[in-house]
Amino acid sequence: MSWVARGSHQPNANANGNANGNVNGKFSNANRNGQTNSSPWRQKIAQQRKSLPIASVEKRLIEEVRKNDILIIVGETGSGKTTQIPQFLFNAGFCNNGKVVGITQPRRVAAVTVAKRVADECGVELGQKVGYSVRFDDSTSNSTRIKYMTDGLLLREALLDPYLSKYSVIIVDEAHERTVHTDVLMGLLKTVQLTRSESINDGRNLDNGNKNANGFMLDKVNGQNGSFVRKDRREKSSPLKLIIMSASLDARTFSEYFGGAKAVHIQGRQFPVDIFYTRYPETDYVDASLITIFQVHLEETPGDILVFLTGQEEIEAVERLIKERLSKLPPGSQNLVVVPIYAALPPEQQMRAFAPAPSGFRKVILATNIAETSITIPGIKYVIDPGLVKARSYDPGKGMESLIVVPTSKSQALQRSGRAGREGPGKCFRLYPENEFEKLEDSTMPEIKRCNLSNVILQLKALGVDDILGFDFIEKPSRTAIIKSLEQLFLLGALTDECQLSDPVGRQMARLPLDPDYAKALILASQFNCLEEMLITVAMLSVESIFYSPRDKYEEARAATKCFASPEGDHITLINVYRAAADFLEKRTMEMNKAKSEKVLRKWCNENFINSRSLRHARDIHRQIQGHVQQMGLKLASCGDDMLQFRRCLVASFFLNAAMKQADGTYRAYASGQVVQIHPSSVLFRKKPDCIIFNELIQTNNKYVRNLTRVDHLWLTELAPQFYAVQN
Numbered sequence: 229m230s231w232v233a234r235g236s237h238q239p240n241a242n243a244n245g246n247a248n249g250n251v252n253g254k255f256s257n258a259n260r261n262g263q264t265n266s267s268p269w270r271q272k273i274a275q276q277r278k279s280l281p282i283a284s285v286e287k288r289l290i291e292e293v294r295k296n297d298i299l300i301i302v303g304e305t306g307s308g309k310t311t312q313i314p315q316f317l318f319n320a321g322f323c324n325n326g327k328v329v330g331i332t333q334p335r336r337v338a339a340v341t342v343a344k345r346v347a348d349e350c351g352v353e354l355g356q357k358v359g360y361s362v363r364f365d366d367s368t369s370n371s372t373r374i375k376y377m378t379d380g381l382l383l384r385e386a387l388l389d390p391y392l393s394k395y396s397v398i399i400v401d402e403a404h405e406r407t408v409h410t411d412v413l414m415g416l417l418k419t420v421q422l423t424r425s426e427s428i429n430d431g432r433n434l435d436n437g438n439k440n441a442n443g444f445m446l447d448k449v450n451g452q453n454g455s456f457v458r459k460d461r462r463e464k465s466s467p468l469k470l471i472i473m474s475a476s477l478d479a480r481t482f483s484e485y486f487g488g489a490k491a492v493h494i495q496g497r498q499f500p501v502d503i504f505y506t507r508y509p510e511t512d513y514v515d516a517s518l519i520t521i522f523q524v525h526l527e528e529t530p531g532d533i534l535v536f537l538t539g540q541e542e543i544e545a546v547e548r549l550i551k552e553r554l555s556k557l558p559p560g561s562q563n564l565v566v567v568p569i570y571a572a573l574p575p576e577q578q579m580r581a582f583a584p585a586p587s588g589f590r591k592v593i594l595a596t597n598i599a600e601t602s603i604t605i606p607g608i609k610y611v612i613d614p615g616l617v618k619a620r621s622y623d624p625g626k627g628m629e630s631l632i633v634v635p636t637s638k639s640q641a642l643q644r645s646g647r648a649g650r651e652g653p654g655k656c657f658r659l660y661p662e663n664e665f666e667k668l669e670d671s672t673m674p675e676i677k678r679c680n681l682s683n684v685i686l687q688l689k690a691l692g693v694d695d696i697l698g699f700d701f702i703e704k705p706s707r708t709a710i711i712k713s714l715e716q717l718f719l720l721g722a723l724t725d726e727c728q729l730s731d732p733v734g735r736q737m738a739r740l741p742l743d744p745d746y747a748k749a750l751i752l753a754s755q756f757n758c759l760e761e762m763l764i765t766v767a768m769l770s771v772e773s774i775f776y777s778p779r780d781k782y783e784e785a786r787a788a789t790k791c792f793a794s795p796e797g798d799h800i801t802l803i804n805v806y807r808a809a810a811d812f813l814e815k816r817t818m819e820m821n822k823a824k825s826e827k828v829l830r831k832w833c834n835e836n837f838i839n840s841r842s843l844r845h846a847r848d849i850h851r852q853i854q855g856h857v858q859q860m861g862l863k864l865a866s867c868g869d870d871m872l873q874f875r876r877c878l879v880a881s882f883f884l885n886a887a888m889k890q891a892d893g894t895y896r897a898y899a900s901g902q903v904v905q906i907h908p909s910s911v912l913f914r915k916k917p918d919c920i921i922f923n924e925l926i927q928t929n930n931k932y933v934r935n936l937t938r939v940d941h942l943w944l945t946e947l948a949p950q951f952y953a954v955q956n
C-alpha cells in the first residue's frame with residue numbers, strides 16, 4: 229500500500245525538563261522483582277519518570293490541588309498523568325492518616341496494568357501501597373494508599389460507603405471518554421464532595437436522611453446499623469478533593485459542570501509519532517490491515533505493532549489470516565507472533581499482550597478499543613488504525629440496544645496514535661485518507677446518550693436518588709430514554725408503583741454486578757428451581773462467540789457442534805456445551821495440575837470447534853456469580869432434565885425480548901414492534917418455531933436475533949401478565 233505522510237505529534241520542547249528532586253524520593257528499596265534502588269532496571273525507571281513532561285510541574289500541580297477542591301487537568305496522552313499524579317499526591321501527604329488516593333479508569337485492563345506499573349515505579353509489592361480493584365478482582369489491602377479501579381467499581385463502593393470516606397482525593401481519569409459510569413460518577417462525586425464539605429463548614433447533622441443537591445439520601449443508604457452510621461459521622465468530616473483528568477480539550481464542559489472549576493494544562497508528550505494516511509479510501513479494511521501489518525513487518529525497523537479492530541470475531545479471523553500468510557513467507561521472515569486483546573479475554577490472557585516478544589521476534593497485537601486509552605504496551609512502535617469502532621447504540625423509542633460499527637472520533641484517533649509514542653518515536657498508519665480524518669466528529673458522543681439506562685438507574689435508586697429526571701447529569705440523557713428504563717425496571721419488578729426500589733427484589737438486583745434482566749433471571753431461577761442452569765446461561769451469554777467455524781472447515785465444524793445442539797434452542801445448547809466441558813474435565817483431569825488441565829481442555833475445545841478462550845472466560849464468570857448468589861442466599865438447585873421449567877423461567881425473565889413468527893418467516897418483536905430475523909448461527913435457524921425469546925439483537929444490513937429459545941406464546945400472559953395482560 230502507498231502512504232501519505234502527514235506531520236507528526238511533536239514532543240514537548242521541555243520534555244526532558246528536570247524533575248524537582250522529589251519524584252523518586254520516598255520509596256522503599258526493593259521492588260517485587262528484587263531489584264534495588266541502584267539496579268540498572270530501577271535507574272532506568274527513575275530516568276523515564278524524570279523525563280516525563282509532568283515531572284517538572286509536580287510542585288505547581290500540588291499547589292493547585294491544595295488551593296482548589298476541584299481541579300481539571302488536561303494533558304496530552306503520554307505526559308504522565310495517570311502514573312505520576314497519584315504518586316505526587318502521596319508524596320505531598322494526601323495519604324496521611326490512612327487516607328487513600330483513588331483513581332478511576334473506564335476499563336479494567338487499564339486499572340490493572342497501570343497499578344502494576346506504579347507499584348514497580350514505587351518499588352513495592354502490588355497490593356501493598358499501590359493496588360487495584362476491579363469487578364471480581366481486588367488486589368488491595370489495608371496498606372493500600374494509591375488505588376486504581378474502574379469507574380463502575382467506585383459506584384458500587386458508594387453503595388456501601390456513601391461518603392467514600394476513606395478517600396482524600398478521587399481522580400477521574402480519561403473523563404473525555406464519557407463512559408456512562410464516568411458520567412454518573414461525576415454527578416455522585418459532586419454530591420459527596422458537597423456533603424463532606426458542608427458537614428465540616430457548618431457542623432450540620434446529615435444523619436437524618438437529609439437530601440443534598442442531587443437528591444441522595446445519604447444516610448438512608450447506610451442502613452440501620454448504628455455502629456456503621458456512627459463511624460461514618462466521624463469519617464465524613466474531612467474534605468474530598470476531586471481531580472478530573474482528560475487527554476483532550478473538553479476542559480470547558482467539565483469546568484462548567486463543576487461550577488467554574490479551575491483547569492490546568494500540561495504541555496507536551498514524550499516522543500513524536502509520524503502519522504500516515506492512505507491515498508484512497510479502503511474498501512476492505514481487514515485486508516488493508518493485513519497488508520499493512522506485513523508491510524511494517526517486512527520493511528520497517530524492529531518494534532511491535534498494535535492494530536485496532538472492532539471485536540473478538542474479527543480479531544480471531546485476522547489472527548488466523550496472519551498465521552496463514554506467515555506460513556507462506558520464507559523461514560527467515562516468519563519471526564512474527566500474534567497476540568489478541570479484547571474485553572472478553574480472560575485477564576491472564578490479556579496480560580500476554582504486555583509480555584515481551586521472544587527474542588528476535590516482532591509482536592503484533594490485535595486489539596479492540598480496550599487498548600485505546602491509558603495503557604502502555606511496552607515495545608509498541610507502530611499503530612495501525614482502520615478508524616472504526618464497535619459502539620453501543622440505543623433506540624429508546626423501541627427500547628432496543630445494539631452494537632454497531634462506526635467511525636472513530638478524532639479524539640479516539642489521537643488516543644490510538646498516542647499508543648505508539650510512549651517509549652520512543654513511533655508511526656501510526658491510518659487506513660483512510662487525510663480528508664476523511666477532517667470529517668470525523670471531534671469527540672465521541674457520551675455513552676449515556678446511546679445506551680440503555682436501566683443498569684445505571686437501578687444503581688442510582690439503590691444510592692437513594694429518587695428523582696432520576698432531576699439528577700444533575702453532566703449531559704442529560706433524553707427524557708424518553710430515562711422513562712423507558714424506569715418502565716423496564718418497573719416491569720422487571722425492581723421498582724414499586726411509587727418508583728421506589730422494591731425490597732427484596734430491587735435491592736437484590738442492585739447487588740448483582742449484572743444487567744438488570746440477567747440479575748432478575750437469577751433471582752427468578754431460584755424460584756423455578758433452575759438456578760444452576762441459569763447461572764451457566766448467564767455466564768455463557770456474557771462472553772462472545774462460544775462456537776467458531778473456520779471458513780475452510782465449515783462442514784466439519786457444523787458436524788462437531790451438532791452433538792450439543794438442543795431442538796429447544798441456543799440457551800440449552802450453551803448449557804450442553806458448558807456441561808460437556810465440565811464432565812470432560814472431571815473425568816480426565818482428576819490427577820492433573822491446573823496448567824495441564826487447561827491444555828487438555830484446549831484440545832477438547834479445538835476438536836469440538838469451541839472457542840476455548842470464551843469457554844474459559846465463561847467458567848470464570850460462572851464461578852464469580854455463583855459466589856454472589858450464594859452470599860445472597862439464593863437456592864442453588866437444578867431442574868435436572870425438566871428443561872420446561874428452565875424455558876418458562878427464560879420467559880418470566882426476558883419477556884421483553886419475545887418475538888412471534890410472521891407469514892414470511894421473519895419475526896415481529898412484541899415489545900418494540902421491530903421485524904427481526906433469526907441469525908444463521910442459531911440452532912433454530914432452519915426450524916423456525918412460532919414464538920421465541922431472544923437475548924441479543926445485532927444490526928447489520930438486517931436485524932438479526934441471536935441466542936434464542938423456543939417458547940409457548942401462552943406462557944407470556946401467564947408468566948409476564950404485567951406486560952402481556954395489558955397488551956392483549
Ligand SMILES: Nc1ncnc2c1ncn2[C@@H]1O[C@H](COP(=O)(O)OP(=O)(O)OP(=O)(O)O)[C@@H](O)[C@H]1O
Pocket residue numbers: 276280303304305306307308309310311312341345475498601602603604605606646649650651
Ligand atoms: N507499563 C508500562 N511499561 C513501560 N512504560 C510505562 C508503562 N506505563 C507507563 N509507562 C511510561 O510512562 C509514560 C506515561 O504514562 P501515563 O499513563 O502516566 O501517561 P498519561 O499522560 O496518563 O497518558 P494517557 O492519557 O494515554 O493515559 C508512558 O508514556 C510510558 O513511557
